[in-house]
Amino acid sequence: MQRTEQWRQRTVTGWTTAALVAAVITNGLMAGLFAAYSYAVMPGLGRASDRTFVEAMQQTNAAILNGWFGLCFGGAVVFAALAAFLHRGRPGVWWVVAGLALYVAVLVVTFAINVPLNDALAAVADPTDLAGVRARFEGTWVRWNVVRAVLSTGAFGCLTWALVVAGRVA
Secondary structure, X not given: OHHHHHHHHHHHHHHHHHHHHHHHHHHHHHHHXXXXXXXXXXXXXXXXXXXXXXXXXXXXXXXXXXXXXXXXHHHHHHHHHHHHHHOOOOOOHHHHHHHHHHHHHHHHHHHHHHHHHHHHHHOOOOOOOHHHHHHHHHHHHHHHHHHHHHHHHHHHHHHXXXXXXXXXXX
């Protein structure tokens, strides 16, 4: 009986740790993506002509919708939620919950602001006013992407700290 309980406890601990590691990895990848856009991609595109900017963003927004992005973008919230559920009553659970809350804020910003801007940009089939199209998109998209970068980096930090706390207890 005791051996069965030890096996069950190790299995639960293994899944708990795996969920948290997966949350840390996927949140870290998303934080890196949003941050790279903030400090490299958008400043670089900011130097481009209106036509180049609009076409590059249209193509990038279409290309990013793929399985790898979906795994990281969706996995970040799914794995963090699973880790929060599995860490109930364990040390570090509030760091997991904080990381989950910060990433949920990323999703809110993404779906409320960035995606509608991307959709509006994609709908521009034959722009006659590229400067106007760019002006309606660029500043708002860049500002809110910085917010996503900060929030997702915070989520990554919280989840990483939860992993440290969980390791100290193990």
